Amino acid sequence: MSGVAEPSTVFTVVQGHDDNRQPIFSVLAKRTYDLHANGRIALAETMSPFVRADEYYDDGEPEWATVRHEADLAPFKLATDVVVIGSAHAPNNRPVPSVDVTVEVASNQKVLRITGDRRCHYRLGLSPTFSDPVLFTKIPIQYERAYGGRDTLSNPEEPFFYPRNHCGLGVVLKNSKETVEGLPLPNVEDPQDLLTPDRILIEKPDRWSAQPLPDGLGWFHRTWYPRCSFTGAFPAYVDVDTVLREERLQLVPKGQIGLARQFKLPCFDLRFNNGASRGLAFPYLKGNEMFRLTNLTPTGSLTFKLPGETPVMTLDIGSGENRLEPVLHTVCIRLEEMQVDLIWRGAHPYPGWDWLPEMKRLVAEVGWRA
Numbered sequence: 001m002s003g004v005a006e007p008s009t010v011f012t013v014v015q016g017h018d019d020n021r022q023p024i025f026s027v028l029a030k031r032t033y034d035l036h037a038n039g040r041i042a043l044a045e046t047m048s049p050f051v052r053a054d055e056y057y058d059d060g061e062p063e064w065a066t067v068r069h070e071a072d073l074a075p076f077k078l079a080t081d082v083v084v085i086g087s088a089h090a091p092n093n094r095p096v097p098s099v100d101v102t103v104e105v106a107s108n109q110k111v112l113r114i115t116g117d118r119r120c121h122y123r124l125g126l127s128p129t130f131s132d133p134v135l136f137t138k139i140p141i142q143y144e145r146a147y148g149g150r151d152t153l154s155n156p157e158e159p160f161f162y163p164r165n166h167c168g169l170g171v172v173l174k175n176s177k178e179t180v181e182g183l184p185l186p187n188v189e190d191p192q193d194l195l196t197p198d199r200i201l202i203e204k205p206d207r208w209s210a211q212p213l214p215d216g217l218g219w220f221h222r223t224w225y226p227r228c229s230f231t232g233a234f235p236a237y238v239d240v241d242t243v244l245r246e247e248r249l250q251l252v253p254k255g256q257i258g259l260a261r262q263f264k265l266p267c268f269d270l271r272f273n274n275g276a277s278r279g280l281a282f283p284y285l286k287g288n289e290m291f292r293l294t295n296l297t298p299t300g301s302l303t304f305k306l307p308g309e310t311p312v313m314t315l316d317i318g319s320g321e322n323r324l325e326p327v328l329h330t331v332c333i334r335l336e337e338m339q340v341d342l343i344w345r346g347a348h349p350y351p352g353w354d355w356l357p358e359m360k361r362l363v364a365e366v367g368w369r370a
Helices: 205-210 227-231 256-261 353-358
Strands: 002-005 010-017 023-035 041-043 067-069 080-085 087-089 098-105 108-115 138-140 290-294 301-305 310-316 321-324 327-334 339-349 363-369
Touching: 010 363, 023 310, 023 363, 080 098, 087 098, 310 339, 321 339
Parallel strands: 002 363, 080 327
Antiparallel strands: 010 023, 023 041, 023 339, 087 138, 098 108, 098 290, 290 301, 310 321, 310 363, 327 339
């Protein structure tokens, strides 16, 4: 593949399928912007390269760490992923037991409740209790700190992994001193779906679906439910007649488990390519939307507008230069670096794998317009 692009552009061409199963070449263009505390956004001097393989927090592995940066090279997404990588900050840097953080995208709002470190305490014959939260000024927002995790003590011969988040905090089956006493509790939660002492005990593995949905602002792991279900992978301990909360929230097809067991679902659903946290995948954004972040920076509130630049993409696969319609795949806000990465897609159909040996040319060009 050859191509031409402005110096301030990183781009590549990948193969895939669109939502009609049509084989496509996708031109992906990435641009990085500096985000200033006053809300000004400006093109960065150095463009971030494409992330070509998932990168995990603390250089970890999928078994025990969550994704910090997901690979950028999905050839087709059905919606725009908005991902915020950062921490919750106490207002005015004064220690607090909890704080709500918000991400507003145009008229849409997502809220998380961030609570200081707590522990669970065992009581013989009674429900467990939660300790008071430790005061904090800053807590990273990661799925390691959301509800989830694994219980290897209740039944050592068959450890229980929470299907929605293998790496989080608070999962426990049995009410015993060994399993409950000192159990760390989640810091990051949906304020409408909090873990409470009366719902912490799952008791039986097949009751996992009634537990809180893990929440966050970053990337949702590919191997967790419901995202894994779009590649045909389904959790154990679920009855075919169980109406999962994901169904009621329209995150998965109605009757998904039953349909899958009857082989009535595709082996790959393009929804798998969207990895944003719940509530942060939107019908394609235009790239000029207003954003407002609350309690996610030391200043308390940050308002900015995406730059409004769109790429001019062309691709020639041997039949002449074709202009592609740009679609915004990803908005990744990296608050530690105070930068925003935008990834755009332009798709071009081709006849299929059998035709590829006949292809004589693959030339992409990318420019930009305000």
